[in-house]
Amino acid sequence: MSQAGHWYAIENRKDKHCALATDLNALYQNGSFQQTLSLPDQIGKGYWQKTSLNTMLEIMVCDIVLHEELSMSSTEQDDWMKICFCLGEGMQWLSTDTHRDYGIASGEVTAFGRAMTSSTCQFDPARRFHSLTLKLDVNRLMQAWPVASLEQQWARLTAHDSLYDNKKMTPLVRRILHEMLDCPYQAAVRRMYLEGKVLELLAVYIDEILREKDTLPREVTLSKTDLTSLWQAKQIVDANLLSPPSLAELSRQICLNEYKLKKGFKQLFGLPVHAYVIDQRLEQSRRLLEEGSVNVTYAASMAGFNNLGQFAEKFRKKYGVNPSAYLKSRGFRTV
Incomplete structure (x- = not known):
């Protein structure tokens, strides 16, 4: 358990004793304000950084480039909404819940959230995987800010036919993300700044959902x-x-x-x-x-x-x- 109500398990598909998987599990379980895990030089370059802003908001940043192919499986069990912003190259993963392939392209944002989410993702070498993921306790957020569109989005994501919801990032979203990543402050001021930026980002995300509600394109069936x-x-x-x-x-x-x-x-x-x-x-x-x-x-x-x-x-x-x-x-x- 990383925090009350949270459970994470990360595993290297080819190496059950992988030190990186062990370190990632420890990172997820860490409850401090901010913790960074640097990628070992022999594996690649980059880092993961987890920031726990308060009891209802977390940020996870990943920015890595690997020397060799890496296949990782992950299982998350909680009742939080996750919103992932893809800033690097696109990714593809297999959901073991639905046995379907999903993906996110560079410049996209995807939202998801279920009691149990299990997936397997392959990271190819020499590609930059850069993302920022918000983790939100929707129930507590709704108590503080009762926004109907957020509740509706959460209801969609918890339905069995809406595991992931992909959208294109707008320039405004990109600007807020870069401001968060370039945060110049430290300690308590940093926490205050990032809390404000997360709420700004969430407000823009909700507003954009409302604007495109009635203009979603008809999708083509893909095998x-x-x-x-x-x-x-x-x-x-x-x-x-x-x-x-x-x-x-x-x-x-x-x-x-x-x-x-x-x-x-x-x-x-x-x-x-x-x-x-x-x-x-x-x-x-x-x-x-x-x-x-x-x-x-x-x-x-x-x-x-x-x-x-x-x-x-x-x-x-x-x-x-x-x-x-x-x-x-x-x-x-x-x-």
Whole structure:
């Protein structure tokens, strides 16, 4: 038990005595305000960080890159809602509750919550898995802030046919997430700041649910074979962002007709293929700017943007800030 009403179990599928799994279990069970687990150098680089803000709010941040493939299973038992924001590359996992495959694409948010959630996830090497997950005690939150839409969303997620609920992140959500990750404060002030940001993020999330309530797109039925083909399409596109194949060529390579490719890709990854390419190029440019080793013009060029004005417009729309301002906020020169 990590806290009253919480139970977590993480296991390496290939190594029952995995030290990393043991450390992750210890992290989940830790009840202190903030605890960080750094990934051992021989496994990869990055960290997990758990922040317990109060009795009804937790934050879990994961930012890792592995040297080798890793397959982990996890079981969570509690009555909390989880909202996961995918800031790195997309992920796919198998739910052992429903025996179905699920996924979350880069730039998506997924919400879930059941008394027992069991899943298996494979982490591929040389990919950045970066996410921030909110864990909310909905019953206590509803007592403090009786918001009907939050209660309705919780009811949907606890239904057997609504295990996960994926949506695309907006620029406002991204801005709040980056402010949380870049929190400059420590100790009690840090706790106060993050509590405020979590509530702001939750308010924006609820508002966006209400806005899209009556405009949800009709989904196409996808088989397990279709899902495999679509993930293969994503891998092909990811490997060729500067010169991606046409829809016809991509359809031929993955043996899936163009209709299912177009509809299924958007359904699974949140964007049409072309928009996904632009989105990933922007993320590539943001990473270059975050490293501080290049200027805005070079970052735009390396990500495949020849028009600097168009690049700045798309960057601002995605991240809520101009690329030059983003670079400056990291303490680097913009020239």
